[in-house]
Amino acid sequence: xxxxxxxxxxxxxxxxxxxxxxxxxxxxxxxxxxxxxxxxxxxxxxxxxxxxxxxxxxxxxxxxxxxxxxxxxxxxxxxxxxxxxxxxxxxxxxxxxxxxxxxxxxxxxxxxxxxxxxxxxxxxxxxxxxxxxxxxxxxxxxxxxxxxxxxxxxxxxxxxxxxxxxxxxxxxxxxxxxxxxxxxxxxxxxxxxxxxxxxxxxxxxxxxxxxxxxxxxxxxxxxxxxxxxxxxxxxxxxxxxxxxxxxxxxxxxxxxxxxxxxxxxxxxxxxxxxxxxxxxxxxxxxxxxxxxxxxxxxxxxxxxxxxxxxxxxxxxxxxxxxxxxxxxxxxxxxxxxxxxxxxxxxxxxxxxxxxxxxxxxxxxxxxxxxxxxxxxxxxxxxxxxxxxxxxxxxxxxxxxxxxxxxxxxxxxxxxxxxxxxxxxxxxxxxxxxxxxxxxxxxxxxxxxxxxxxxxxxxxxxxxxxxxxxxxxxxxxxxxxxxxxxxxxxxxxxxxxxxxxxxxxxxxxxxxxxxxxxxxxxxxxxxxxxxxxxxx
Amino acid sequence: xxxxxxxxxxxxxxxxxxxxxxxxxxxxxxxxxxxxxxxxxxxxxxxxxxxxxxxxxxxxxxxxxxxxxxxxxxxxxxxxxxxxxxxxxxxxxxxxxxxxxxxxxxxxxxxxxxxxxxxxxxxxxxxxxxxxxxxxxxxxxxxxxxxxxxxxxxxxxxxxxxxxxxxxxxxxxxxxxxxxxxxxxxxxxxxxxxxxxxxxxxxxxxxxxxxxxxxxxxxxxxxxxxxxxxxxxxxxxxxxxxxxxxxxxxxxxxxxxxxxxxxxxxxxxxxxxxxxxxxxxxxxxxxxxxxxxxxxxxxxxxxxxxxxxxxxxxxxxxxxxxxxxxxxxxxxxxxxxxxxxxxxxxxxxxxxxxxxxxxxxxxxxxxxxxxxxxxxxxxxxxxxxxxxxxxxxxxxxxxxxxxxxxxxxxxxxxxxxxxxxxxxxxxxxxxxxxxxxxxxxxxxxxxxxxxxxxxxxxx
Numbered sequence: 001x002x003x004x005x006x007x008x009x010x011x012x013x014x015x016x017x018x019x020x021x022x023x024x025x026x027x028x029x030x031x032x033x034x035x036x037x038x039x040x041x042x043x044x045x046x047x048x049x050x051x052x053x054x055x056x057x058x059x060x061x062x063x064x065x066x067x068x069x070x071x072x073x074x075x076x077x078x079x080x081x082x083x084x085x086x087x088x089x090x091x092x093x094x095x096x097x098x099x100x101x102x103x104x105x106x107x108x109x110x111x112x113x114x115x116x117x118x119x120x121x122x123x124x125x126x127x128x129x130x131x132x133x134x135x136x137x138x139x140x141x142x143x144x145x146x147x148x149x150x151x152x153x154x155x156x157x158x159x160x161x162x163x164x165x166x167x168x169x170x171x172x173x174x175x176x177x178x179x180x181x182x183x184x185x186x187x188x189x190x191x192x193x194x195x196x197x198x199x200x201x202x203x204x205x206x207x208x209x210x211x212x213x214x215x216x217x218x219x220x221x222x223x224x225x226x227x228x229x230x231x232x233x234x235x236x237x238x239x240x241x242x243x244x245x246x247x248x249x250x251x252x253x254x255x256x257x258x259x260x261x262x263x264x265x266x267x268x269x270x271x272x273x274x275x276x277x278x279x280x281x282x283x284x285x286x287x288x289x290x291x292x293x294x295x296x297x298x299x300x301x302x303x304x305x306x307x308x309x310x311x312x313x314x315x316x317x318x319x320x321x322x323x324x325x326x327x328x329x330x331x332x333x334x335x336x337x338x339x340x341x342x343x344x345x346x347x348x349x350x351x352x353x354x355x356x357x358x359x360x361x362x363x364x365x366x367x368x369x370x371x372x373x374x375x376x377x378x379x380x381x382x383x384x385x386x387x388x389x390x391x392x393x394x395x396x397x398x399x400x401x402x403x404x405x406x407x408x409x410x411x412x413x414x415x416x417x418x419x420x421x422x423x424x425x426x427x428x429x430x431x432x433x434x435x436x437x438x439x440x441x442x443x444x445x446x447x448x449x450x451x452x453x454x455x456x457x458x459x460x461x462x463x464x465x466x467x468x469x470x471x472x473x474x475x476x477x478x479x480x481x482x483x484x485x486x487x488x489x490x491x492x493x494x495x496x497x498x499x500x501x502x503x504x505x506x507x508x509x510x511x512x513x514x515x516x517x518x519x520x521x522x523x524x525x526x527x528x529x530x531x532x533x534x535x
Numbered sequence: 536x537x538x539x540x541x542x543x544x545x546x547x548x549x550x551x552x553x554x555x556x557x558x559x560x561x562x563x564x565x566x567x568x569x570x571x572x573x574x575x576x577x578x579x580x581x582x583x584x585x586x587x588x589x590x591x592x593x594x595x596x597x598x599x600x601x602x603x604x605x606x607x608x609x610x611x612x613x614x615x616x617x618x619x620x621x622x623x624x625x626x627x628x629x630x631x632x633x634x635x636x637x638x639x640x641x642x643x644x645x646x647x648x649x650x651x652x653x654x655x656x657x658x659x660x661x662x663x664x665x666x667x668x669x670x671x672x673x674x675x676x677x678x679x680x681x682x683x684x685x686x687x688x689x690x691x692x693x694x695x696x697x698x699x700x701x702x703x704x705x706x707x708x709x710x711x712x713x714x715x716x717x718x719x720x721x722x723x724x725x726x727x728x729x730x731x732x733x734x735x736x737x738x739x740x741x742x743x744x745x746x747x748x749x750x751x752x753x754x755x756x757x758x759x760x761x762x763x764x765x766x767x768x769x770x771x772x773x774x775x776x777x778x779x780x781x782x783x784x785x786x787x788x789x790x791x792x793x794x795x796x797x798x799x800x801x802x803x804x805x806x807x808x809x810x811x812x813x814x815x816x817x818x819x820x821x822x823x824x825x826x827x828x829x830x831x832x833x834x835x836x837x838x839x840x841x842x843x844x845x846x847x848x849x850x851x852x853x854x855x856x857x858x859x860x861x862x863x864x865x866x867x868x869x870x871x872x873x874x875x876x877x878x879x880x881x882x883x884x885x886x887x888x889x890x891x892x893x894x895x896x897x898x899x900x901x902x903x904x905x906x907x908x909x910x911x912x913x914x915x916x917x918x919x920x921x922x923x924x925x926x927x928x929x930x931x932x933x934x935x936x937x938x939x940x941x942x943x944x945x946x947x948x949x950x951x952x953x954x955x956x957x958x959x960x961x962x963x964x965x966x967x968x969x970x971x972x973x974x975x976x977x978x979x980x981x982x983x984x985x986x987x988x989x990x991x992x993x994x
Contacts, residue, residue, distance in 0.1 A: 195970075
């Protein structure tokens with residue numbers, strides 16, 4: 001333990017020494033600026049900017065399907081009369097976030113409040129990243145990492161939405177901090193606390209449990225970090241107690257909750273692949289920032305001589321989820337978010353070590369002394385630009401799950417609520433649009449693409465067994481065609497249009513977005529069309 | 536690409552007629568109409584076929600249904616025969632077509648004793664027990680839901696103790712038309728006035744909508760019609776009036792039912808609409824489910840049209856169909872009343888879940904139209920008929936349209952106990968945060984020591 005601490009302190013002081021200059025030739029104004037700066041200032045600025053990015057035009061677009069589902073679950077938690085009939089309380093996931101959300105929904109279900117809760121978790125994660133960085137390296141490394149995460153489009157976009165991944169990343173980062181504290185101090189209490197943190201990560205989203213393997217891999221790789229059997233037993237007990245509260249609560253709650261959750265679990269395990277193998281490599285590095293990822297990787301290579309348990313911890317925290325989700329057939333854009341804090345920490349570590357030769361005087365000295373600030377600024381700007389474009393809500397007629405709100409969805413739902421008689425039934429291309437119709441429209445909606453085979457469909461969705469018959473018998477009175485679902489499933493999109501033509505379809509509502517086409521021209525494009533049909 | 540495809544779809548939709556005609560181009564018909572006395576600017580009445588009140592609503596709570604111990608003797612003329620048939624539930628929504636002629640009515644009525652329902656059918660070589668069959672919300676879920684939400688009339692009598700011809704004539708003219716209950720060979724003369732003559736004279740818009748309408752089929756051609764199409768001239772009596780057939784101005788008011796949907800879309804629904812079905816009439820052995828879906832569609836389309844806020848939709852049944860009904864019809868003249876038929880009202884001004892017991896018959900529709908639009912009565916019958924204004928509450932704000940389901944009871948899903956979930960998640964959060972919390976002071980102490988070791992410098 002003493003040896004590890006010594007290494008820690010030595011590396012910290014050596015980093016500081018790399019930037020030291022001979023006292024007799026120092027430039028006064030630069031010294032003054034440098035002296036006035038503190039990591040906390042950067043952290044505060046990063047958190048402010050990060051918060052602004054996450055709040056900016058937060059309510060511009062309505063919920064997408066996943067957001068509608070989680071907000072709907074939270075609404076069911078507080079038994080909201082308008083929404084709870086359409087959203088079952090229990091689904092596949094544990095409900096720590098929905099429970100938190102429900103606390104705010106006691107005063108009414110509003111989009112902005114739901115998203116603000118997510119933003120709160122996101123901004124709190126920034127602070128945790130700073131603490132992790134300070135624990136592993138030094139305060140400046142933590143502060144720069146905080147800035148990078150604050151501006152990272154991946155984290156910005158996901159933590160603006162009512163998704164489980166933002167809160168899960170918060171708890172995962174908290175666990176990372178606690179593990180780092182344990183590794184640094186070898187105090188048992190940190191390990192116990194880390195077990196509790198890991199349990200809460202699971203309760204935020206069950207896939208967080210894969211990070212247990214990260215902890216195992218880390219401890220297995222770093223034999224220098226002692227771990228006592230007693231601590232393993234106590235930590236395992238704490239983790240198991242927190243984790244098991246999910247199935248036990250379902251069992252005690254009754255109402256078929258346990259069976260439903262089991263059904264979801266089976267379905268999740270048997271789901272077919274929804275993306276090709278290159279999905280993560282082609283989307284996540286871009287969303288994280290190519291320069292940031294490159295900085296992290298090159299830092300690992302060039303600083304390999306300084307490789308220690310710290311990098312092992314961060315790498316384990318990245319590698320296990322990446323390998324797991326790369327192998328797992330079901331892929332989601334936001335699934336790798338818990339790795340983002342580790343990537344920025346590694347990138348920040350690399351930046352802290354990149355420096356120019358020290359010059360005794362003149363402009364070269366100025367350049368060499370401001371070089372770290374320049375590299376940080378370049379990386380920050382490389383993140384800020386795409387992050388800003390994402391929060392500026394550029395409308396699109398394409399939608400990637402987990403990447404943002406659904407243009408036109410809320411407006412269509414509001415229209416439905418206002419103009420469509422209560423009790424009307426909708427048929428959409430798929431369950432995504434159906435979720436949005438149900439959440440905002442407060443009307444029953446089916447997804448045509450929902451399989452009638454109970455083994456291959458999400459248990460929370462009711463299939464429509466014979467859509468043609470349901471329209472002919474008047475059980476379905478409205479059809480919804482949306483470009484987002486149609487781009488994923490042209491077959492079912494075409495069937496909706498066929499039904500509209502066959503059953504006297506009359507367009508009663510169209511939601512438009514203005515997009516910029518390949519030639520740079522702005523076009524008003526319909527994205528959601530609602531047809532009224534009758535036998 | 537999808538966007539462009541959809542733009543094209545919208546364009547095609549316009550061409551195919553998915554989009555309703557622009558409101559500005561639709562000639563508004565009501566500018567020159569007489570203003571109605573009530574908020575009801577659109578009155579729609581549908582005549583379905585062949586069911587008695589007890590057959591549909593005999594077990595409906597709160598209505599005048601089967602009396603306790605109801606049991607109709609198999610042979611009312613033989614006091615020694617104590618066999619009787621109690622009302623029983625009919626399953627499946629379809630049954631045989633029971634005899635419902637004027638003679639059968641007389642036998643079933645049995646001089647006001649109301650005990651000939653079984654024997655009359657037995658005498659017609661039918662299974663008389665069938666008369667005692669009834670449906671309930673297992674088959675009539677939609678109608679019962681309508682009754683729960685709107686108005687059900689339980690003293691609504693058919694106008695004549697006969698079959699379709701006389702009753703349909705009462706519906707439009709307040710008289711049987713021909714005392715023998717048959718359509719005259721030369722059709723009805725100009726002496727038989729109808730409500731449509733009155734409406735035409737007053738310049739009030741009207742239409743007679745016919746499902747699966749064949750405009751070539753009138754009283755002149757009915758002899759050549761296939762038997763199942765001949766009903767068109769009975770159910771739409773206007774097709775038995777030479778003046779309505781030969782005058783294009785009047786004939787254009789008799790239209791296919793599809794025009795009802797177009798009129799709703801275009802905002803051109805007339806002030807008064809009469810409508811008759813075809814295959815969805817519920818006339819045994821036809822399916823009563825098909826009838827309910829038909830009525831449901833008519834109501835749904837009205838509800839999502841601009842006419843809803845000022846409309847009243849009613850439907851009833853042209854005769855009792857041979858089925859048992861326990862209420863003796865009050866005698867009003869040599870033709871009626873006949874046995875009760877179900878009748879329901881759907882309107883934004885209808886009282887909610889109201890069972891209206893005003894004595895009514897088909898001429899009450901005429902009465903309402905006459906009073907609403909200030910028209911003189913057609914006959915002594917409609918002049919003396921009761922109106923059904925008691926079913927409305929015009930002081931209330933127009934009710935929002937609401938589609939009713941086919942579920943009789945709200946689907947109760949077993950719900951997990953929320954308190955258990957609240958307690959669990961609260962406890963877990965508190966315990967976890969406690970475990971994390973107790974590590975922090977220790978950490979602070981350690982880092983304090985370390986700062987001291989470094990001479991007060993922070994890391």
